[in-house]
Amino acid sequence: MLDIKDLTAGVEGKTILNGLSLTLPKGEVHAIMGPNGSGKSTLAYTLAGRDGYEVTGGSAALDGQDLLDMEPHERAAAGLYLGLQYPVEIPGVSNVNFLRTAVNAQRRARGEEEISAGDFLRAMRKEAEAFDLTMDHMKRGVNVGFSGGEKKRNEMIQMAMIEPKVAVLDETDSGLDIDALRVVANGINRLRSTDRSILIITHYQRLLDYVEPDRIHVLKTGRIATSGGPELAAELEREGYDAISAEAA
Ligand code: ADP
Ligand code: MG
Numbered sequence: 001m002l003d004i005k006d007l008t009a010g011v012e013g014k015t016i017l018n019g020l021s022l023t024l025p026k027g028e029v030h031a032i033m034g035p036n037g038s039g040k041s042t043l044a045y046t047l048a049g050r051d052g053y054e055v056t057g058g059s060a061a062l063d064g065q066d067l068l069d070m071e072p073h074e075r076a077a078a079g080l081y082l083g084l085q086y087p088v089e090i091p092g093v094s095n096v097n098f099l100r101t102a103v104n105a106q107r108r109a110r111g112e113e114e115i116s117a118g119d120f121l122r123a124m125r126k127e128a129e130a131f132d133l134t135m136d137h138m139k140r141g142v143n144v145g146f147s148g149g150e151k152k153r154n155e156m157i158q159m160a161m162i163e164p165k166v167a168v169l170d171e172t173d174s175g176l177d178i179d180a181l182r183v184v185a186n187g188i189n190r191l192r193s194t195d196r197s198i199l200i201i202t203h204y205q206r207l208l209d210y211v212e213p214d215r216i217h218v219l220k221t222g223r224i225a226t227s228g229g230p231e232l233a234a235e236l237e238r239e240g241y242d243a244i245s246a247e248a249a
């Protein structure tokens with residue numbers, strides 16, 4: 001579903017991703033773990049096509065479509081969703097309007113009709129409830145005045161409504177207390193499906209106590225240093241990133 005080969009990319013003339021290769025099959029959940037500064041967010045931004053991130057080599061395809069040739073909105077239309085490490089506030093655009101616009105853009109890209117106002121509101125109400133946000137939250141500007149945990153839960157609501165093929169979640173767990181972490185973990189588990197792939201980027205093992213990934217990859221200095229099964233998370237927690245990647249080398 002997501003096929004990254006030998007990706008080299010950077011920002012402001014500095015190379016950060018150094019020949020990164022990763023295959024995320026349809027329906028699987030993979031985790032990328034790595035020390036601070038290893039390039040985790042750079043990978044997420046490069047896939048999403050954020051301004052300033054320059055690809056100098058390699059390829060990245062979603063469901064066979066070359067992502068790197070597309071504008072950011074085309075990548076989203078192709079089925080890519082990026083959950084941000086630091087969700088932005090968008091004053092003046094309500095969550096309701098933001099979501100309806102995103103859902104309809106997604107539907108148009110799939111050649112489907114726009115969602116009716118009634119169906120949209122029913123679906124949004126259900127997702128807001130599932131992630132412990134109120135209709136009052138949904139009427140406010142996107143993330144405006146939301147606590148850290150509410151912002152992360154709002155990202156889950158967006159992901160549930162937009163129904164991406166590939167979701168990349170950049171440190172969705174950072175800054176969450178244990179209750180919020182459980183809500184987010186349950187959300188990810190609920191959104192697991194045979195036709196959706198999820199890439200969880202995380203610095204800590206904690207989230208992986210609640211969401212068991214099919215594979216774990218360790219990112220170090222811009223490339224995958226080692227990969228393994230879910231047991232790798234506990235090993236990393238015990239022995240640290242240096243020991244694990246030295247062993248692999
Ligand atoms: P991670 O998410 O794994 O903590 P990042 O992808 O944020 O790592 O950063 C990887 C490296 O790239 C770090 O050394 C960081 O300082 C550097 N970096 C990130 N953004 C920029 C930027 N805009 N300009 C220069 N260097 C950057
Ligand atoms: Mg970081």
Ligand code: MG
Pocket residue numbers: 040041042085171
């Ligand atoms: Mg980061």
